[in-house]
Amino acid sequence: MELTITEKILRAHCDNKSAVAGDFILANVDKCLANDITAPIAIDVFEKIIKGSEKGLFDKNKIILTPDHFTPNKDIASAEQCKILRDFAYKYNILNYFEVGHGGIEHCLIPEQGLVGPGDVFIGADSHTCTYGALGAFSTGVGSTDLGVAMALGKCWLKIPESIKIIFSGNLNQWVSGKDLILFTIGQIGVDGATYKAIEFTGHVVNTLSIDNRFTMCNMVIEAGAKNGIIEPDKITRDYLKEIGNSKYKVYKSDKDAEYIDVIEFECKTIEPQIALPPSPENSKPISEVNNMRIEIDQSVIGSCTNGRLEDLKIAASILKNLKIHHDVRCIIIPGTQNIYLQALKEGLIEIFINAGAIVLPPTCGPCLGGHMGVLAAGERAISTTNRNFSGRMGHIESEVYLSNPAIATASAIKGYITSPDFI
Secondary structure, three states: OOOOOHHHHHHOOOOOOOOOOEEEEEOOOOEEEEEEOOOOHHHHHHHHHOOOOOOOOOOOHEEEEEOOOOOOOOOOHHHHHHHHHHHHHHHOOOEEOOOOOEEOHHHHHHHHHOOOOOOOEEEEOOOHHHHHHHHEEEEEEEEEHHHHHHHHHOOEEEEOOOOOOOOEEEOOOOOHHHHHHHHHHHHHHHHOOOOEEEEEEEEEEHHHHHHHHHHHHOOOOOHHHOOOOOOOOOOHHHHHHHOOOOOOOOOOOOOOOOOOOEEEEEEEHHOOOEEOOOOOOOOEEEEHHHOOOOOOOEEEEEEEHHHHHHHHHHHHHHHHOOOOOOOOOOOEEOOOOOOHHHHHHOOOOOHHHHHHHEOOOOOOOHHHHOOHHHHHHOOOOEEEOOOOOOOOOEEEOOOOOOOHHHHOOOOOOOOOOOOOHHHH
C-alpha cells in the first residue's frame, strides 16, 4: 500500500507495521517537550506514575524543558512555576533544560539546538509543537497528562491522521511569505477545516521557501485544527541541518500514489499579503482590502514562535532603517532565542530597531498569550506576527489583534495603521 510521509513515520515508531491512517497506535517517542505552563502538570502526572517504584524518566536525554511563557518571571506565581521545572531538571539531571539566558522561545530554540530532525516523532505539551514538521518530522501538541505518561514510558497513544495535500504553485508576489500562505490556507479551509488531519505542504513555491518560512507554515496548522503539518525534506532541509550540526536523522517521503483525503491547489499569483482580522485566524483578508479600511493600531509585535527568527528580524530591519515608529504606536520586537538576538546584534539589526523607536525584549512568549511585556488594554488594537487573535488573546477581552507577516507589521508600526511596505 502506498503511504504518506506521516503514515510512514508513525508506522516506523510502533509495533504495528501495517498501521495506516485511522489506526490507533502506541507510538515510541523520540523527544518530549514542556514549558513553564504545561510542565508542572506533566511532572505531577509523572511523579504519580512512578510513585513507589524505582523507575524514573524513560530517557533523561529525550526530555526537553523550556521556561519561556512567563519568563523572565513576571510575578511570584510564574516564579513558582519555573522553580518546579528547575528543581525537576536538577533532580533528574536533564541535559536539555534551558534556563533564562541560555535558551529562548521553545519552537525557535528546539530546531536551532539540533534537537529534532527528519523522521522523528516529537511530542510537546504546547499546541504549536507542530512547527517541526518543517523538517520532515511528525511533531504534534499533546496534553500535559499525555506528556507526563510519555516522560515515564516513552510512549504516546495516537491515531494516525489522514492527510490533506496542499499544493502551492506559481511564484510569490512581493511581500508574500510563508505567514501569508498559511493565513490564506486557514482563510480558505477554516479553523476546523483540517481537524485531526495531517497537512502536507508541497509544490514549487514550498520547494523554494526558506526553512524559516517553512517553520512558520507548519507552526500554524493547528489554527486549522490539524494534528500536524509536514514538508518533505529536501536540499534546503539538509543544508539547514548541516549548518546546525544535526546529522542523525532518517528521511521519509510520501509515495507517488499515497492516499489523501483531499488535495487542494493554490495558485500563488492570486495571493497577496494577508491580514487575519479578529476574532479568528480564518478571518483572513488581502492587504489591498484592508488598506481601504485604514485600521489604526496602538501596538505592533514582531516575534514569537511563529515569526521570531533571524530572517523575520532582517525583514523588519530592512523596512525600518532610517525611519521612525509612529508616535502613537508601541513597537515590540522579540528575537526567538538568545542566539538569534546575538546574531541580530552583530548584524546591526538591534541598533536599527532602537534608533527607530522600537523596544527589543528578551526571548519570551509574553505578549503572544497576553501574559506580560505587551498586554493590551480595553479598546486597543495590535498588529502582530503571532499565531492567534481570538478575543482577549493578548489582553483585555475588548482589545483586538490583527495577524500579519513581519513586513506588514513593520510598515504598520511606521504609518500608525495597517498597511503594506509599498511606501518604501
